[in-house]
Amino acid sequence: MDKFERNEQIEIEELEHDLRACLRHVPAPEGFTDRVMQRVATREAARKQKSRLAVFASAHKRAGWWAVAAATLLFAIGGDMVHLHHVREERRAAEAQHQLDLALQLTNHALDQVDTSMERTRAARFTEIALELAK
Amino acid sequence: MTATEDEFRDIVESHSSMVFSVALRLVGDRGLAEEVAQDVFLELHHWLPRLESADHVRHWLRRVATHRSTDALRRRKVRPEGQSDEWEDKHDRPGDSGGSDCGSMGVAMERMLLSLPEVQRTVLVLRYGEDLTPEEIARTTGDPVATVKSHLQRGLQLLRRKGSVVLKEYVRG
Numbered sequence: 001m002d003k004f005e006r007n008e009q010i011e012i013e014e015l016e017h018d019l020r021a022c023l024r025h026v027p028a029p030e031g032f033t034d035r036v037m038q039r040v041a042t043r044e045a046a047r048k049q050k051s052r053l054a055v056f057a058s059a060h061k062r063a064g065w066w067a068v069a070a071a072t073l074l075f076a077i078g079g080d081m082v083h084l085h086h087v088r089e090e091r092r093a094a095e096a097q098h099q100l101d102l103a104l105q106l107t108n109h110a111l112d113q114v115d116t117s118m119e120r121t122r123a124a125r126f127t128e129i130a131l132e133l134a135k
Numbered sequence: 136m137t138a139t140e141d142e143f144r145d146i147v148e149s150h151s152s153m154v155f156s157v158a159l160r161l162v163g164d165r166g167l168a169e170e171v172a173q174d175v176f177l178e179l180h181h182w183l184p185r186l187e188s189a190d191h192v193r194h195w196l197r198r199v200a201t202h203r204s205t206d207a208l209r210r211r212k213v214r215p216e217g218q219s220d221e222w223e224d225k226h227d228r229p230g231d232s233g234g235s236d237c238g239s240m241g242v243a244m245e246r247m248l249l250s251l252p253e254v255q256r257t258v259l260v261l262r263y264g265e266d267l268t269p270e271e272i273a274r275t276t277g278d279p280v281a282t283v284k285s286h287l288q289r290g291l292q293l294l295r296r297k298g299s300v301v302l303k304e305y306v307r308g
Contacts, residue, residue, distance in 0.1 A: 022244045023264030028151035036147050036176045
């Protein structure tokens with residue numbers, strides 16, 4: 001190693017020595033640990049609060065879903081009941097119609113029989129009149 | 136690794152000097168360095184269950200302190216040259232400089248360090264402040280070992296050049 005290189009090496013070693021001296025650890029500011037612990041405590045409290053809110057929101061959401069399900073079920077049941085009522089009313093209407101038809105048929109039949117009877121009576125009378133005229 | 140509140144307080148006490156010093160040497164501002172250091176310990180509290188040993192904790196703290204300091208610098212877009220006078224004013228107070236052996240050149244050395252590019256300053260702080268080998272520095276920063284060695288060499292050259300200028304001014308003044 002020549003003189004130049006040796007001088008350069010000495011300079012570097014001195015520089016490294018100065019660097020080590022100047023870069024030694026310095027104490028953290030006074031109260032640093034207390035401030036860190038305070039922030040940790042604050043964050044933990046906020047996390048627990050958030051966790052409680054999340055549980056509440058989840059329960060509320062589940063309750064919401066149950067309410068929707070219950071409403072749907074009630075609606076479905078209600079709808080069925082309306083339909084059932086409608087069907088019953090239709091059936092009653094059909095029955096009433098049938099009975100009306102029957103009544104009309106009977107009436108018609110009765111009227112037919114009256115017509116027939118009157119026709120016979122009329123025919124018999126014409127015969128009597130004809131016989132009297134023939135005498 | 137789990138820890139009670141008292142145990143975590145002990146961890147903070149044990150490592151506060153190291154974390155604060157790394158942050159201070161990288162950002163060059165005591166207020167910002169404390170902010171960074173507090174954030175690092177807050178993050179440690181979250182990650183502690185995943186760390187396996189005291190050595191793991193120390194390595195984790197050093198690595199995160201380095202990265203958070205770099206992030207803080209980039210957020211503030213600090214120009215090292217522009218900040219050196221302000222930093223010097225603050226650190227003329229007793230106890231503000233790195234150590235009693237810095238001597239009269241100590242403040243000048245600290246100013247020169249802060250004037251270096253961030254990547255070179257980082258490897259010099261880890262090498263001479265934390266006594267890490269180039270391989271350990273590479274694991275901390277995530278850079279290849281060859282890159283770390285290149286930054287170290289370049290950083291020392293720049294300091295020597297700046298140092299000779301400062302020394303001439305010092306002698307003349």
